[in-house]
Amino acid sequence: MKKFDYLIIGNSVAAVGAIEAIREVDHKGSIAVISDEPHYAYSRPRISEYITQGRDASSVCYRTSDFYDKNSVQTILGVRVEQVNPGQKTVMLETGEHISYKKLLIATGSKPIAPPIKGIDLEGVYYFTTFKHVEELARNLKNVDRTVVIGGGLIGLQAAEALHKVGIQVTVVEKLERVLAQSVDKHASALVEARFIEHGIAILTSSSVEEILGENGTVSGVRLEGGMQIACQAVVVAVGVSPRKELAENAGLAVNKGIIVNDFMQTSDPDIYAAGDVVESLDITLDERRLLQIWPTAYAEGRAAGLAMAGKPVRYSGGLPLNATHFFGYPVVSAGLVGDFEGCLNIVDFDESSGFYRRLILKDGILIGMVMAGDAVDRAGIITALI
Secondary structure, three states, X not given: OEEEEEEEEOOOHHHHHHHHHHHHHOOOOOEEEEEOOOOOOEOXXXXXXXXXXXXXXXXXXXXXXXXXXXXXEEEEEOOOXXXXXXXXXXXXXXXXXXXXXXXXXXXXXXXXXXXOOEOOOOEOEEEOOOHHHHHHHXXXXXXXXXXXXXXXOHHHHHHHHHHHHOOOEEEEEOOOOOOOOOOOOHHHHHHHHXXXXXXXXXXEOOOOEEEEEEEOOEEEEEEEOOOOXXXXXXXXXXXXXXXXXXXXXXXXXXXXXXXXXXXOOEOOOOOEEEOOOOEEEEEOOOOEEEEOOOHHHHHHHHHHHHHHHOOOOOOOOOEOOEEEEEEOOEEEEEEEOOOOOOOEEEEEEEEOOOOEEEEEEEEOOEEEEEEEEHHHHHHHHHHHHHO
């Protein structure tokens, strides 16, 4: 049986944070990473660039390919972990092999939500959260000239922009009344939507796909609630993600919406840690523990877990909702609480001609949130630090 001082399940940003932290403290302890994906760590927020930059996998790398060798990490890739056995301090792979650990990190991330839509299993339905999803879509683009994207959040709009840039006609269908409803305020939503419409992308808000239509098992269009039909050869589903917490649940660890951890990312088992999209961690803006499925937060959590696993615990002070992206060259950043709240002071600066938009939200004299777009994002880092 293989034995490791540090065993990490999952190979994304939280795993990278943990590896780098462990090696700052322990230069000799053995580390292994197990992932059901065959790829080295890549940047999930940038996977759309694989489509727009000539299908170059290097465009989405998060660390160079020698990262694992430099940090003396053994990789076990393309293999799924079936079971965690805390009592024996082992994990069982889908191959039946057992691997022993002293300290374990569960960094399994999240999985895309498949809404209960008739036709969701047709050929030509894609998701947009892993490199494999984007590879599959890219391979089949030669047969596609029209696409429907279900979901107008960050992932859906990134997919829509990427497909448009390679000549695909795109329609975005969003159930809520505006795009990016979970990430920015109404004004910033309208500014972003305007950019998409300017580039010929149709945005249908307050709309839902009732059925994905097919011919001979392959997507041929969608039908919306109300009867409207849109012809297309591919559908991208981007309605959100859910934590991959099954391993923790089956192992008897404390789990709520995500894995429950303390301030050192330690689970209910003292030798098992968790970090990233799969955990509930402290949101400092609400002073409560909840899912914060955000890239920089996952890295910080992984780093805190790695330090604790290596015997140099540093309390994780929490994170906050944070989104930074750009669409057709138009940058948008939000941090903290961005909705409309009673008793709050809103400081707004907007220039319609340039698209400069800045909104600061204060409660009792304390900055609790901000939304910025256009040239206003130059000060986003300072404002986020103030929050």
